[in-house]
Amino acid sequence: MAVLSGASAIVLNEAAYLRKLDPVLKAEVSRWSLLLLTAAVVLLNVLIARGHNWAAGWLAGYFAVCLMSILPTLDDCTHRLAFSSGVVFSLLGLLLLNTDWHREMRHACREMRAQRALARAMYKRFSDNLKAKTRRARQQ
Numbered sequence: 161m162a163v164l165s166g167a168s169a170i171v172l173n174e175a176a177y178l179r180k181l182d183p184v185l186k187a188e189v190s191r192w193s194l195l196l197l198t199a200a201v202v203l204l205n206v207l208i209a210r211g212h213n214w215a216a217g218w219l220a221g222y223f224a225v226c227l228m229s230i231l232p233t234l235d236d237c238t239h240r241l242a243f244s245s246g247v248v249f250s251l252l253g254l255l256l257l258n259t260d261w262h263r264e265m266r267h268a269c270r271e272m273r274a275q276r277a278l279a280r281a282m283y284k285r286f287s288d289n290l291k292a293k294t295r296r297a298r299q300q
Contacts, residue, residue, distance in 0.1 A: 161253035162205075162222060166197035168246025169226040175242075176233040197222075208266060211273025216257055216266055223253040 170193050178186050200222065207215035227250035234243060256262060 161249050161256060162201040162219065163198055165223060165226040165246060165249040165253055166201065167194060168242055168249055169229045170194055170197070171242050172230055172233040172239065172246055175239060176236050209269055211269040211271075213266060213270060216262075220254060220257050223250050223257070226250045227254075 170190050174186055174190050178189065181189075201219070204215045204219045204222065208219070227247065230243065230246040230250065
């Protein structure tokens with residue numbers, strides 16, 4: 161939903177605000193905008209999968225920004241299908257983030273993050289004890 165929402169926002173903003181630009185420049189701006197938005201979405205989804213809950217808030221903000229950038233293009237929008245799909249994709253993305261399934265997944269990812277931190281702490285303590293024993297054995 162995020163990539164489709166971002167692509168719709170880029171297409172509509174290009175059609176509404178960048179009409180007078182050279183087509184080659186418009187294509188370059190659109191390409192880099194889509195690349196930047198896609199990289200942001202991928203990063204936020206990786207952070208969600210790694211157990212960072214705050215990334216879901218940023219992803220919701222991404223959908224809200226896409227929606228807010230699409231809505232003003234209604235007046236001079238010749239692409240009604242792109243406008244409708246952009247609004248629908250943004251709202252569906254927000255709805256997806258708010259489902260029980262997605263909340264359960266984020267909770268499970270947060271628990272796995274806590275378990276990884278505990279395992280790292282236990283490993284560090286064990287390896288520190290082992291190093292101390294080997295140092296004492298060498299000194300004797």
